[in-house]
Amino acid sequence: MSEIVLESQGLTKQYNGFAAVDKLDLxxxxxxxxxxxxxxxxxxTTTILMxxxxxxxxxxxxxxxxxxxxxxxxxxxxxxxYLPEQLGFYEGMTxxxxxxxxARLNGLPREEARARIDAALGQVRLxxxxxxxxxxxxxxxxxxxGVADVLIKRPQLTIMDEPTQGLDPEAAREFLGIIRRLxxxxxxxxxxxxxxxxxxxxxxxxxLFHQGRMVLEGTVSELAQQVLGxxxxxxxxxxxxxxxxxxxxxxxxxxxxxxxxxxxxxLAAESDLRAKAARAVVEAGGSLLSLxxxxxSLDDVYTxxxxxxEVQDEATN
Amino acid sequence: xxxxxERPKRDRRRExxxxxxxxxxxxxxxADHLTSARMFILELLILLTAxxxxxxxxxxxxDAGVEQFLFLQLFTTPQDxxxxxxxxxxxxxxxxxxALAFDSVNGEFNxxxxxxxxxxxxxxxxxxLGKFLAGLFTLMLVLTAIWLLIIGLGILxxxxxxxxxxxxRGLTFxxxxxxxxxxxxxxxxxxxxxxxxxxxxxLASIAAWLxxxxxxxxxxxxxxxxxxxxxxxxxxEWLAQAKLDLALGRIxxxxxxxxxxxxxxNPAVRxxxxxxxxxxxxxxxxxxxxxxxxxxLIWPHLTGLIAATILLFALGYxxxxxxEIRA
Numbered sequence: 001m002s003e004i005v006l007e008s009q010g011l012t013k014q015y016n017g018f019a020a021v022d023k024l025d026l027x028x029x030x031x032x033x034x035x036x037x038x039x040x041x042x043x044x045t046t047t048i049l050m051x052x053x054x055x056x057x058x059x060x061x062x063x064x065x066x067x068x069x070x071x072x073x074x075x076x077x078x079x080x081x082y083l084p085e086q087l088g089f090y091e092g093m094t095x096x097x098x099x100x101x102x103a104r105l106n107g108l109p110r111e112e113a114r115a116r117i118d119a120a121l122g123q124v125r126l127x128x129x130x131x132x133x134x135x136x137x138x139x140x141x142x143x144x145x146g147v148a149d150v151l152i153k154r155p156q157l158t159i160m161d162e163p164t165q166g167l168d169p170e171a172a173r174e175f176l177g178i179i180r181r182l183x184x185x186x187x188x189x190x191x192x193x194x195x196x197x198x199x200x201x202x203x204x205x206x207x208l209f210h211q212g213r214m215v216l217e218g219t220v221s222e223l224a225q226q227v228l229g230x231x232x233x234x235x236x237x238x239x240x241x242x243x244x245x246x247x248x249x250x251x252x253x254x255x256x257x258x259x260x261x262x263x264x265x266x267l268a269a270e271s272d273l274r275a276k277a278a279r280a281v282v283e284a285g286g287s288l289l290s291l292x293x294x295x296x297s298l299d300d301v302y303t304x305x306x307x308x309x310e311v312q313d314e315a316t317n
Numbered sequence: 318x319x320x321x322x323e324r325p326k327r328d329r330r331r332e333x334x335x336x337x338x339x340x341x342x343x344x345x346x347x348a349d350h351l352t353s354a355r356m357f358i359l360e361l362l363i364l365l366t367a368x369x370x371x372x373x374x375x376x377x378x379x380d381a382g383v384e385q386f387l388f389l390q391l392f393t394t395p396q397d398x399x400x401x402x403x404x405x406x407x408x409x410x411x412x413x414x415x416a417l418a419f420d421s422v423n424g425e426f427n428x429x430x431x432x433x434x435x436x437x438x439x440x441x442x443x444x445x446l447g448k449f450l451a452g453l454f455t456l457m458l459v460l461t462a463i464w465l466l467i468i469g470l471g472i473l474x475x476x477x478x479x480x481x482x483x484x485x486r487g488l489t490f491x492x493x494x495x496x497x498x499x500x501x502x503x504x505x506x507x508x509x510x511x512x513x514x515x516x517x518x519x520l521a522s523i524a525a526w527l528x529x530x531x532x533x534x535x536x537x538x539x540x541x542x543x544x545x546x547x548x549x550x551x552x553x554e555w556l557a558q559a560k561l562d563l564a565l566g567r568i569x570x571x572x573x574x575x576x577x578x579x580x581x582x583n584p585a586v587r588x589x590x591x592x593x594x595x596x597x598x599x600x601x602x603x604x605x606x607x608x609x610x611x612x613x614l615i616w617p618h619l620t621g622l623i624a625a626t627i628l629l630f631a632l633g634y635x636x637x638x639x640x641e642i643r644a
Contacts, residue, residue, distance in 0.1 A: 089428070
């Protein structure tokens with residue numbers, strides 16, 4: 001087990017009696033990318049603010065790298081990078097000047113600051129526009145500058161709040177690449193987002209946040225097992241044959257067969273039946289065009305979870 | 318890495334100095350002020366006013382053949398239709414001070430830089446004080462530069478160097494002007510914390526300034542008449558009313574500043590309040606007061622101006638500390 005970077009126990013924040021965050025237990029380990037998911041207003045940003053010591057918890061404890069953000073906010077903030085959802089820069093200043101201010105606030109001496117700024121701008125590929133005013137930057141460039149801003153302090157943990165929201169697909173893809181690179185450099189990342197496929201693409205573990213509570217936590221496949229139930233979904237594309245349902249249904253361990261399109265079949269099975277299914281198709285005289293086990297998608301988990309919640313809510317009401 | 322169970326007993330004190338990063342904030346804010354177009358326009362305005370009024374005053378003084386305190390009169394001599402420089406300062410300084418501070422805090426919120434800045438290892442204390450000090454230093458820089466310019470211009474036109482006492486009185490006047498600017502800057506800062514929109518904060522600051530400049534003396538007079546009415550016409554009644562009027566009037570920083578100017582730049586002023594004929598017994602009217610006596614006269618005023626600045630800053634500080642950072 002690697003070291004614990006972030007740990008909270010019973011963390012609670014109430015605004016006028018309403019619990020924005022309710023008894024949150026969260027553990028993030030060194031080197032992992034943890035995705036915090038949840039609908040808007042689920043308490044993600046409030047949690048982040050408490051982790052950074054920018055808002056005081058009503059109850060509970062947090063430790064970030066062993067420091068208490070309430071009493072030792074400077075130690076926490078010197079080690080944790082934060083990329084806020086509402087990311088802003090001083091528009092009239094150049095990219096380099098903005099980063100220099102951050103460096104000075106972190107107490108870096110001039111020379112060291114210059115070296116780190118050059119390195120950080122290089123990492124996010126903004127070296128060419130370093131001396132342009134931020135007012136001229138696109139949203140994607142600003143977001144990358146935000147990462148450079150975080151890198152200045154050489155953080156051990158970086159918290160990103162909705163970093164890819166509002167980016168075009170190309171910029172978002174590029175940004176996910178940056179996240180992977182940071183991870184490979186050993187930086188732990190806490191990523192808050194509701195863009196599920198992106199979270200799934202980069203996160204090692206995810207936690208689902210709902211009404212101030214962490215309702216699900218684990219790897220995507222663990223969550224899929226919890227929410228979607230166990231089982232494999234196998235997808236076959238077949239040519240030159242009709243009526244494959246029956247032979248497929250006869251296979252051991254097949255729970256269900258569905259014809260999704262004219263020549264596409266979907267199997268729900270207890271185990272990975274790809275080899276047997278392929279043989280069954282060939283023996284029945286069809287030609288198999290493609291065969292795949294569908295990865296459970298976070299989208300499915302998320303949608304199913306909230307559908308279930310709604311049903312339960314209606315039941316209890 | 319410490320686990321929760323090994324954690325030492327929670328220390329109630331915050332770690333580190335609240336002023337960590339203060340220097341960085343001051344440097345950045347001052348650079349902003351000194352390069353902004355807004356400041357350039359105001360500085361130019363004050364500079365032109367200074368050169369114009371002082372040049373006219375100097376010409377006037379040279380022709381009139383005044384002997385004493387020439388340099389002080391550079392600031393105070395009006396030449397129809399041009400008022401004296403101090404008359405302009407009464408409203409140019411508040412304008413400058415308000416321009417320096419009205420968007421200091423809400424600007425950070427509007428540019429969405431606040432959460433990024435506060436995620437750095439600094440306290441809010443450093444950010445707010447840094448912004449205030451940067452504004453104050455800018456104000457000092459501008460006013461001192463203009464003060465030196467006026468003295469220089471005076472030497473050039475009048476052809477004599479200022480005496481030690483003139484320099485001392487001039488410096489007191491400069492210090493008082495900075496303190497007066499500080500009050501308005503602290504007020505504009507409070508409004509910049511209170512209001513989300515910089516325009517609202519600017520308007521509120523200017524409204525407050527107009528209120529104290531134009532209306533407060535009227536209100537003070539009315540209040541004095543109501544609270545201390547003259548029913549029989551006794552001298553005591555007149556005296557009580559006039560005293561209340563004066564005391565109420567001095568709530569306005571403008572009134573305080575005007576009295577400070579009067580006492581520092583005009584050594585013949587012996588008192589800033591009411592003077593009864595008995596108190597004038599034995600006084601040589603028109604004879605200048607020594608500087609320490611003039612200072613004694615304005616000491617409460619200076620204290621008042623500085624205290625108002627500190628109180629307003631403290632109010633802003635409390636408001637800012639309680640402010641939620643999330644936009």
